[in-house]
Amino acid sequence: MDLLNTLVDKGLRRELPTRDEALAVLATSDDEILDVVAAAGKVRRQWFGRRVKLNYLVNLKSGLCPEDCSYCSQRLGSKAEILKYTWLKPDQASQAAAAGLAGGAKRVCLVASGRGPTDRDVDRVSDTIKAIKDQNEGVEVCACLGLLSDGQAERLRQAGADAYNHNLNTSESTYGEITTTHTYADRVDTVQKAHAAGLSACSGLIAGMGESDADLVDVVYALRALDPDSVPVNFLIPFEGTPLAKEWNLTPQRCLRILAMVRFVCPDVEVRIAGGREVHLRTMQPLALHLANSIFLGDYLTSEGQAGKADLEMIADAGFEVEGTGEVTLPEHRATAGAGCGSHAEAGCGSHESGGCGPCGSPAEEPAAETTRASEARTDLVAVRRRGAGTDLAPNA
Numbered sequence: 385m386d387l388l389n390t391l392v393d394k395g396l397r398r399e400l401p402t403r404d405e406a407l408a409v410l411a412t413s414d415d416e417i418l419d420v421v422a423a424a425g426k427v428r429r430q431w432f433g434r435r436v437k438l439n440y441l442v443n444l445k446s447g448l449c450p451e452d453c454s455y456c457s458q459r460l461g462s463k464a465e466i467l468k469y470t471w472l473k474p475d476q477a478s479q480a481a482a483a484g485l486a487g488g489a490k491r492v493c494l495v496a497s498g499r500g501p502t503d504r505d506v507d508r509v510s511d512t513i514k515a516i517k518d519q520n521e522g523v524e525v526c527a528c529l530g531l532l533s534d535g536q537a538e539r540l541r542q543a544g545a546d547a548y549n550h551n552l553n554t555s556e557s558t559y560g561e562i563t564t565t566h567t568y569a570d571r572v573d574t575v576q577k578a579h580a581a582g583l584s585a586c587s588g589l590i591a592g593m594g595e596s597d598a599d600l601v602d603v604v605y606a607l608r609a610l611d612p613d614s615v616p617v618n619f620l621i622p623f624e625g626t627p628l629a630k631e632w633n634l635t636p637q638r639c640l641r642i643l644a645m646v647r648f649v650c651p652d653v654e655v656r657i658a659g660g661r662e663v664h665l666r667t668m669q670p671l672a673l674h675l676a677n678s679i680f681l682g683d684y685l686t687s688e689g690q691a692g693k694a695d696l697e698m699i700a701d702a703g704f705e706v707e708g709t710g711e712v713t714l715p716e717h718r719a720t721a722g723a724g725c726g727s728h729a730e731a732g733c734g735s736h737e738s739g740g741c742g743p744c745g746s747p748a749e750e751p752a753a754e755t756t757r758a759s760e761a762r763t764d765l766v767a768v769r770r771r772g773a774g775t776d777l778a779p780n781a
């Protein structure tokens with residue numbers, strides 16, 4: 385297919401595809417899915433070989449958020465029966481992180497619900513970062529605490545944070561439909577603050593909230609413009625008790641097309657499959673490793689993922705290898721420049737829950753064809769997290 389040959393050539397040269405080309409990837413048929421995966425896989429291998437980076441989430445503070453992100457089980461008024469607890473102590477967080485690191489993760493993502501941290505919260509997280517770094521040489525730590533105020537990114541950097549996650553989640557034009565308590569511009573501002581403080585920026589999206597193809601392309605191009613080093617792609621987990629509980633819009637093939645499009649637009653950036661991997665890709669997860677070079681090991685913030693052992697077996701069976709702490713994730717030109725894709729499931733805080741914000745596409749556009757023939761809702765695959773951080777049970781890693 386001329387389209388795919390063109391996109392491979394551009395990806396290998398780190399050249400930005402046209403918007404129409406990105407839209408055409410999303411419009412390919414299921415019959416073409418292996419061709420799409422093979423093409424984007426060439427770009428993935430050029431920049432990341434067969435390495436898979438493992439990241440581990442530690443939910444420092446769960447639920448009770450005053451913000452109203454529609455996709456989020458921790459939102460204001462959420463009826464989802466998730467774990468709710470306040471700040472973990474540094475030694476508790478460090479213990480949870482150690483389980484993920486022992487399982488093969490090289491990055492720990494410290495996430496807290498809420499609009500954004502107070503200065504006292506930044507102190508707490510700084511103590512936690514120090515505790516984790518003191519006990520685990522070479523570990524990367526990413527903080528995900530919501531909207532940052534002036535000076536907070538710098539303080540986190542000084543405390544040893546390597547990265548900061550804050551997702552854009554969806555297109556600017558639909559952002560107001562998923563969240564009313566903060567704006568798209570607020571989110572952009574926080575990603576820019578992280579960048580300016582010398583933190584590696586991590587910012588991504590949530591697919592499956594009813595958005596159009598144009599919305600997806602819009603948010604990925606907006607991410608590329610922000611130049612993050614890593615782009616988490618969440619697939620909405622429609623939690624019962626949240627406004628988007630009925631939004632079962634994704635098929636495994638749709639998820640693969642979305643990941644391929646992100647790879648073509650951000651060829652040399654760490655593309656991470658985040659929340660919703662098990663729920664929406666299901667048995668197609670191994671194919672997605674040909675597109676993304678990074679996943680979360682074990683559980684998510686408020687939902688359970690597949691067993692960590694199953695993640696590792698999947699990676700090995702598919703012919704990939706877990707990236708070691710001694711290996712540099714990003715291609716040399718980016719690692720040395722400290723820059724991201726031409727251009728962080730779960731946002732106010734990250735949205736590692738799968739969630740992007742923003743229900744549907746722009747009113748002028750038809751919804752993506754696929755959303756009208758959505759797969760049967762697999763509510764049986766959504767498991768609320770009942771182990772790990774905030775419980776007495778061992779974490780999944």
Ligand code: SF4
Binds near residue numbers: 450530733
């Ligand atoms: S995404 Fe973050 S800010 Fe938004 S409701 Fe959830 S915890 Fe709160």
